[in-house]
Amino acid sequence: MNTYKITVHSEMETIELAQNIESEKFPNMVICLIGDLGSGKTVFAKAFAHAMGIVDVTSPTFNIIKEYNGELPLYHMDVYRTSNDIDNLGLSEYYDKGGVCIIEWADLIKDNLPKERLEIEFKMIDENTRILVLKPIGEKYVSVCEDVI
Numbered sequence: 223m224n225t226y227k228i229t230v231h232s233e234m235e236t237i238e239l240a241q242n243i244e245s246e247k248f249p250n251m252v253i254c255l256i257g258d259l260g261s262g263k264t265v266f267a268k269a270f271a272h273a274m275g276i277v278d279v280t281s282p283t284f285n286i287i288k289e290y291n292g293e294l295p296l297y298h299m300d301v302y303r304t305s306n307d308i309d310n311l312g313l314s315e316y317y318d319k320g321g322v323c324i325i326e327w328a329d330l331i332k333d334n335l336p337k338e339r340l341e342i343e344f345k346m347i348d349e350n351t352r353i354l355v356l357k358p359i360g361e362k363y364v365s366v367c368e369d370v371i
């Protein structure tokens with residue numbers, strides 16, 4: 223599987239990437255964000271939401287999932303605090319509801335992700351530098367990567 227590596231040198235460059243990916247959005251798009259605390263997952267999710275016309279984004283850490291109405295519905299999930307009881311959360315209901323799902327800490331629910339998705343891994347290099355590794359799984363996501371890189 224092809225991966226696409228991008229080095230970003232500032233929060234603004236992460237925001238720009240999120241905006242570029244947002245411009246390629248489609249119903250039932252699923253974006254999985256993977257990386258340590260403070261690596262930039264929420265920065266990405268907020269910038270994506272802003273580009274969809276959603277401004278009041280707060281972290282869903284204690285709610286697991288927050289829904290917003292933008293150009294498409296946005297389902298912002300943070301599964302950091304989920305237990306092993308993930309099956310009962312019904313997250314998979316959201317994958318094909320016609321909106322965009324952004325899942326922070328998606329690597330914690332590997333067995334509950336949709337077959338096709340865009341994975342973005344955030345690797346912290348120093349205070350402001352991150353390597354973002356885009357892994358498209360499925361043809362639609364390959365096109366997204368080809369268009370934004």
Ligand SMILES: Nc1ncnc2c1ncn2[C@@H]1O[C@H](COP(=O)(O)OP(=O)(O)O)[C@@H](O)[C@H]1O
Pocket residue numbers: 230231232233234235236257258259260261262263264265266326349350351352
């Ligand atoms: N290149 C970068 N991309 C994203 N965030 C960055 C970058 N450089 C520094 N930061 C800072 O790192 C932090 C990322 O926080 P956050 O997005 O909440 O992380 P996470 O959701 O992965 O825990 C923010 O304080 C942000 O300002």
Ligand SMILES: [Mg+2]
Pocket residue numbers: 263264281300326
């Ligand atoms: Mg976060």
